[in-house]
Amino acid sequence: MAHLNSHYLKxxxxxxxxxxxxRVKAFTDANPEAAARLIRCGIGDVTEPLPLAVxxxxxxxxxxxxxxxxxxxxxxxxxxxxxxxxxxENDYRSRxxxxxxxxxxxSDGSKCDCANILDVLGHENRIAVMDxxxxxxxxxxxxxxxxxxxxxxxxxxxxxxxxxxAENGFMPDVPTEKVDLVYLCSPNNPxxxxxxxxxxxxxxxxxxxxxAILLYDAAYEAYITEPGVPRSIxxxxxxxxxxxxxxxFSKNGGFTGVRCAFTVLPKELLCxxxxxxxxxxxxxxxxxxxxxxxGVSYVTQRAAEAxxxxxxxxxxxxxxxxxxxxxxxxxxxxxxxGLTVFGGVNAPYIWVRGPQGATSWDIFDRVLNxxxxxxxxxxxxxxxxxxxxxxxxxxxxxxxxxAARRFAAMKW
Ligand code: MLT
Numbered sequence: 574m575a576h577l578n579s580h581y582l583k584x585x586x587x588x589x590x591x592x593x594x595x596r597v598k599a600f601t602d603a604n605p606e607a608a609a610r611l612i613r614c615g616i617g618d619v620t621e622p623l624p625l626a627v628x629x630x631x632x633x634x635x636x637x638x639x640x641x642x643x644x645x646x647x648x649x650x651x652x653x654x655x656x657x658x659x660x661x662e663n664d665y666r667s668r669x670x671x672x673x674x675x676x677x678x679x680s681d682g683s684k685c686d687c688a689n690i691l692d693v694l695g696h697e698n699r700i701a702v703m704d705x706x707x708x709x710x711x712x713x714x715x716x717x718x719x720x721x722x723x724x725x726x727x728x729x730x731x732x733x734x735x736x737x738x739a740e741n742g743f744m745p746d747v748p749t750e751k752v753d754l755v756y757l758c759s760p761n762n763p764x765x766x767x768x769x770x771x772x773x774x775x776x777x778x779x780x781x782x783x784x785a786i787l788l789y790d791a792a793y794e795a796y797i798t799e800p801g802v803p804r805s806i807x808x809x810x811x812x813x814x815x816x817x818x819x820x821x822f823s824k825n826g827g828f829t830g831v832r833c834a835f836t837v838l839p840k841e842l843l844c845x846x847x848x849x850x851x852x853x854x855x856x857x858x859x860x861x862x863x864x865x866x867x868g869v870s871y872v873t874q875r876a877a878e879a880x881x882x883x884x885x886x887x888x889x890x891x892x893x894x895x896x897x898x899x900x901x902x903x904x905x906x907x908x909x910x911g912l913t914v915f916g917g918v919n920a921p922y923i924w925v926r927g928p929q930g931a932t933s934w935d936i937f938d939r940v941l942n943x944x945x946x947x948x949x950x951x952x953x954x955x956x957x958x959x960x961x962x963x964x965x966x967x968x969x970x971x972x973x974x975x976a977a978r979r980f981a982a983m984k985w
Contacts (some may be wrong), residue, residue, distance in 0.1 A: 597941065621896075630878065682834045686834060687819055726956060757788070899968055944983055
């Protein structure tokens with residue numbers, strides 16, 4: 574009989590968001606009248622229409638494909654040159670950061686990139702994650718066999734957890750022990766915290782001193798509103814030798830359904846191979862793309878390119894400002910109700926400390942039952958999230974305002 578990948582059997586319950594959907598469905602099945610009132614502030618999925626610049630670019634690309642002159646079949650697996658160049662120019666070089674076009678790898682999503690990067694990294698690595706953490710970093714390492722079983726407390730054996738608490742501003746300091754891979758996410762999902770330049774300088778120094786790699790998830794970069802907060806890890810000198818950056822068009826351009834993201838993998842970044850030689854990771858990532866991926870569709874890549882046009886940039890700014898307007902409304906309502914809130918300033922997520930003694934799932938159930946609002950329980954992101962919950966600001970203004978009224982009306 575064939576063997577399954579038994580590492581999957583170590584995974585705790587379901588993936589967080591399907592588990593939330595399951596509970597919400599059970600609730601709406603039992604309370605059909607509440608279903609119509611339901612407001613979803615759980616998963617961070619965009620709600621507003623695609624920018625006009627994007628739609629026009631997509632229409633044009635579709636029409637091109639309808640002519641024999643401009644028809645295209647397979648594209649370059651790593652992304653069309655027009656998009657790689659637009660990304661490298663606009664997101665990096667125009668801001669004084671040294672990133673070459675061929676260091677950009679265009680993909681169908683950051684979630685996939687964060688998971689796929691493990692293909693080109695060894696199984697021997699000691700891995701550190703923030704706690705609370707975007708569950709994909711942990712679960713994909715479990716699937717790849719990089720951990721032991723989960724303890725009763727929910728910690729996987731072999732992973733190093735870096736607690737993110739109100740005391741450290743939800744951004745961990747470098748560990749005292751040596752690790753090889755560190756997942757950092759700023760602006761952070763779920764806490765909405767951002768890493769300061771000083772904090773990132775420490776991390777880059779740590780990575781260089783320990784031959785470690787920083788897996789830097791900047792999917793929410795567009796939401797940074799405070800001046801001085803780094804938007805890319807490459808703003809920190811030395812990061813090209815030790816950091817891989819993950820970016821996405823999901824949350825800035827509203828591409829959660831369209832699907833397009835990219836990684837930046839600098840050619841200077843070296844890893845040790847089995848023979849003890851230090852070798853660049855870039856050719857391996859390139860090879861992975863060529864072998865396991867056929868690239869993002871031409872239409873989608875033209876759509877992503879349009880986000881860098883002047884019209885596209887203005888529309889992205891309007892989308893971000895819309896969601897951040899929601900964040901402000903929700904943040905003020907929950908804080909006005911007497912709860913302690915974090916985030917929501919440089920990120921579309923508000924991280925709330927629940928009432929004393931209540932577990933995150935208790936709060937989830939209460940908010941669902943009393944206010945008919947779906948939130949995300951903090952413990953779903955890890956142990957350090959227990960007692961907290963996350964509110965997503967991705968919503969229409971009408972729904973965000975209504976949710977704010979209901980949060981304020983709850984007897985916390
Ligand atoms: C979230 O709600 O945390 C996001 O939807 C995660 C994601 O983008 O995959």
